[in-house]
Amino acid sequence: MVATVLPLTLEEVTLHRNGRCILGPVSLEIPGGGITVVMGPNGSGKTSLLRAMHGLERINAGQVRWSGETERVRASQAFVFQSPILMRRTVVDCIAYPLRLSGMGRGAARTLAAQKGAEVGLADSLNQPAHVLSGGERQKMALARALIRDPQVLFLDEPCANLDGRATLDIETILTEARNAGTTLIMSTHDIGQARRLADRVVFLHDGKLVEEARGASFFAAPKSAEAAAYLRGDLLT
Amino acid sequence: MNDIAQGLWQALILVVSLDADLVEITVLSLRVSLTATLIASAIGLPLGAWLAVNRFPLRRGVIATLNALMGLPPVVVGLIVYVLFSRSGPFGVLGLLFTPTAMIIAQVIIITPIIASITHQTIRELWSEYRDLLISLHTTRRQRIAALLWDGRRALMTASLAGFGRAIGEVGAIMIVGGNIDHATRVLTTAIALETGKGAFDMALGLGFVLIALAIAVNLALHMVSNTERGARW
Ligand SMILES: Nc1ncnc2c1ncn2[C@@H]1O[C@H](COP(=O)(O)OP(=O)(O)OP(=O)(O)O)[C@@H](O)[C@H]1O
Numbered sequence A: 001m002v003a004t005v006l007p008l009t010l011e012e013v014t015l016h017r018n019g020r021c022i023l024g025p026v027s028l029e030i031p032g033g034g035i036t037v038v039m040g041p042n043g044s045g046k047t048s049l050l051r052a053m054h055g056l057e058r059i060n061a062g063q064v065r066w067s068g069e070t071e072r073v074r075a076s077q078a079f080v081f082q083s084p085i086l087m088r089r090t091v092v093d094c095i096a097y098p099l100r101l102s103g104m105g106r107g108a109a110r111t112l113a114a115q116k117g118a119e120v121g122l123a124d125s126l127n128q129p130a131h132v133l134s135g136g137e138r139q140k141m142a143l144a145r146a147l148i149r150d151p152q153v154l155f156l157d158e159p160c161a162n163l164d165g166r167a168t169l170d171i172e173t174i175l176t177e178a179r180n181a182g183t184t185l186i187m188s189t190h191d192i193g194q195a196r197r198l199a200d201r202v203v204f205l206h207d208g209k210l211v212e213e214a215r216g217a218s219f220f221a222a223p224k225s226a227e228a229a230a231y232l233r234g235d236l237l238t
Numbered sequence B: 001m002n003d004i005a006q007g008l009w010q011a012l013i014l015v016v017s018l019d020a021d022l023v024e025i026t027v028l029s030l031r032v033s034l035t036a037t038l039i040a041s042a043i044g045l046p047l048g049a050w051l052a053v054n055r056f057p058l059r060r061g062v063i064a065t066l067n068a069l070m071g072l073p074p075v076v077v078g079l080i081v082y083v084l085f086s087r088s089g090p091f092g093v094l095g096l097l098f099t100p101t102a103m104i105i106a107q108v109i110i111i112t113p114i115i116a117s118i119t120h121q122t123i124r125e126l127w128s129e130y131r132d133l134l135i136s137l138h139t140t141r142r143q144r145i146a147a148l149l150w151d152g153r154r155a156l157m158t159a160s161l162a163g164f165g166r167a168i169g170e171v172g173a174i175m176i177v178g179g180n181i182d183h184a185t186r187v188l189t190t191a192i193a194l195e196t197g198k199g200a201f202d203m204a205l206g207l208g209f210v211l212i213a214l215a216i217a218v219n220l221a222l223h224m225v226s227n228t229e230r231g232a233r234w
């Protein structure tokens, strides 16, 4: 077993954009294993938080700390963006791309990519150009591409936004399997039902502030903050 | 009107009879401009891509300069290359003046900015699409440029073709550095200039039509090659 890069620790992480504080200061620790769901209304900073954790956003103050040296930390993570980024390649080549980056030969990489593609239900589209895929299929492709290097940590930014029940179920199944295989998942969602089904831990944001951090079960049974309680009731937070 | 008809007729005769001189200057035209395009692409494609993905202090200045260089007057380029390679110039010892090599050098200078600039535009758009993914996957700079060039290859072929079009039709620079020497540095454009000067309009027009046909043929050939490749729908 490879040494773990977790826990992930955030200390007073703060992001300023256009002279405005859009996130933080946020301090929290994410241990290894399980699914952490980041919740909160639009603009509360979910995407910014995930991107900051993954190193995609410049942080203005505070620290994001992983354990282990930078190279390994970077190589142990993958990120699935809200709108999947399609390369101008076939589906199988898109999925194989991270393996090619790691130096694997084209044939071997495509073989593994085809397997992974089939696992997520894309067996019939492997040789299509990625851009002909439907929304749900694109998300599955992105998921297969993210999982292909067996990351320890998988970030997902609203992986099921705009997907119907069937596609959502498929994706949740893949995520649960990944969790059971030991991957640590950190995902944002708007879908309270999905959060209930998946969350081992919840991080609740409001206006860029960390309002509540709790175990999934206790969060949904009895949220401690007024904002989270209102959000779960379906009140419109302003 | 009559002149044009005669020119077409002349072109037909030249082509059908496989006129030896015509074949020679056509082959040289192709050789010089295709070589220049290859070299300019080898410089311009990575350069344009590099400029698209890197931020450095003088970036804007470099890009503005590149765009300005697209309009470089060929005569001036020819003159500069002439001075550099003339017997008394810094590269005079190479003895390249009035050789196809000098013509290639001049054309490379003329079309590299065009190829680099179009590449820069193309790759910048692709980079804004791919950026998050490539950063997330922890790619090296080389890997980024390679992925962008590969995935943008169809658009980039257009960049190279634009360069080729400029090169094959260019006369000012190669006239100066090549000298339009019969059986040595005469190409289609310089031959056209010569025939026009002599008042032989039908011959000049005939060569002109051959030149146009050649440019179209090269474009078509490349498009056909790239369309037989799978995934041509991008
Ligand atoms: N690069 C940026 N420049 C300026 N403002 C930004 C930038 N990125 C994010 N913001 C702002 O930061 C706030 C938080 O954005 P973020 O995308 O993290 O929210 P979110 O919780 O993911 O929202 P949503 O649910 O709509 O996806 C928003 O008000 C947004 O406008």
Ligand SMILES: [Mg+2]
Pocket: A046, A047, A048, A157
């Ligand atoms: Mg978001």
